[in-house]
Amino acid sequence: MQHTLRDLSPGQKFGPYDISLSREDGAAYAAAVGDVSSPSYSGALPPLAMVATGLSRLINDLGLGAGTVHAGQEVEFIRPVSPGERLTAHAELKSNSVRRDARFATVATEFRDAGGAVVAISSSTVIVPV
Amino acid sequence: MSDGTHLPDPHPRGNSMRLPRKSGDLLPAVVRHVRQERVDAYAKAARDFNPIHLDEKFAAGTQFGRRIAHGMLTLAFIAEMLAMAFPDTWHRGGRLKVRFKAPVFPGDTVTAFGEVITVTETASGPIAECKVGLRRPDGEEAIVGQAWAPLGSGK
Numbered sequence: 568m569q570h571t572l573r574d575l576s577p578g579q580k581f582g583p584y585d586i587s588l589s590r591e592d593g594a595a596y597a598a599a600v601g602d603v604s605s606p607s608y609s610g611a612l613p614p615l616a617m618v619a620t621g622l623s624r625l626i627n628d629l630g631l632g633a634g635t636v637h638a639g640q641e642v643e644f645i646r647p648v649s650p651g652e653r654l655t656a657h658a659e660l661k662s663n664s665v666r667r668d669a670r671f672a673t674v675a676t677e678f679r680d681a682g683g684a685v686v687a688i689s690s691s692t693v694i695v696p697v
Numbered sequence: 698m699s700d701g702t703h704l705p706d707p708h709p710r711g712n713s714m715r716l717p718r719k720s721g722d723l724l725p726a727v728v729r730h731v732r733q734e735r736v737d738a739y740a741k742a743a744r745d746f747n748p749i750h751l752d753e754k755f756a757a758g759t760q761f762g763r764r765i766a767h768g769m770l771t772l773a774f775i776a777e778m779l780a781m782a783f784p785d786t787w788h789r790g791g792r793l794k795v796r797f798k799a800p801v802f803p804g805d806t807v808t809a810f811g812e813v814i815t816v817t818e819t820a821s822g823p824i825a826e827c828k829v830g831l832r833r834p835d836g837e838e839a840i841v842g843q844a845w846a847p848l849g850s851g852k
Contacts, residue, residue: 595738595741596742596743598738599735599738599741599742600735600739600770600773600774601729601774601777602777602780613776614776614780614791615773615776616742616743619769620743620744622743622745622769623745626745626747633749633755634749635747636797636800637767637768638796639794639795639797640768640769640793640795641792641793641794642776642792643791643792644788644789644791644792645789645790646789647788
């Protein structure tokens with residue numbers, strides 16, 4: 568479901584989004600960022616790949632304008648995620664306000680595994696032109 | 698020019714590589730050249746097709762005047778540095794908090810840097826708190842922030 572950020576209040580929930588990255592997806596991400604010589608993560612996905620994919624889903628769902636830029640980011644990794652593992656991302660709008668000529672919004676996201684355990688936490692702040 | 702490298706300083710490579718474990722230790726810097734091709738590849742991999750990163754005409758009309766790299770792409774260089782510095786623990790309890798202060802443009806060569814500020818003993822073991830950032834070629838810090846990494850039993 569596509570939302571319009573200006574109409575949303577803190578507490579608004581998004582998702583859950585199904586997220587699953589294959590070994591090939593992880594390799595494409597690693598190649599794109601140039602992370603080809605860091606530790607192998609013991610066969611797990613690059614930790615930030617999952618968060619980046621979840622953020623992209625959220626941006627699309629929020630219907631954010633094309634000029635949206637990233638202002639801040641927090642992440643916490645609880646455990647490694649394996650290629651092909653099915654996760655769900657549960658997001659919640661934490662703040663949404665207009666200052667000067669821009670809207671600032673912060674969305675917190677939990678990534679949960681099939682058993683419901685949280686494997687990563689993310690908080691993203693974006694600036695949207697108004 | 699190479700697309701990127703890990704600077705050998707300040708820690709020697711190989712089996713004798715010394716990992717940051719105490720206040721004042723530097724994290725192994727990551728230097729990466731950000732070409733538009735890298736931005737395009739990242740857009741596909743992360744499925745983030747915001748035209749501010751991809752469309753030259755659109756980007757020309759924004760506050761930046763030209764295309765910029767995805768914030769999450771440039772953050773990946775810092776995450777990579779942390780994974781190298783804390784290879785056994787970063788993906789099991791690592792935490793990162795940053796602000797994106799300035800854009801990175803295609804063509805820039807950027808450097809991810811970091812330093813252990815304090816080590817705190819907790820019930821689950823020692824945690825290293827680090828200052829981290831990403832520096833542009835003009836010296837401006839594009840990203841600034843902090844990271845926390847468990848040191849595990851190998852402190």
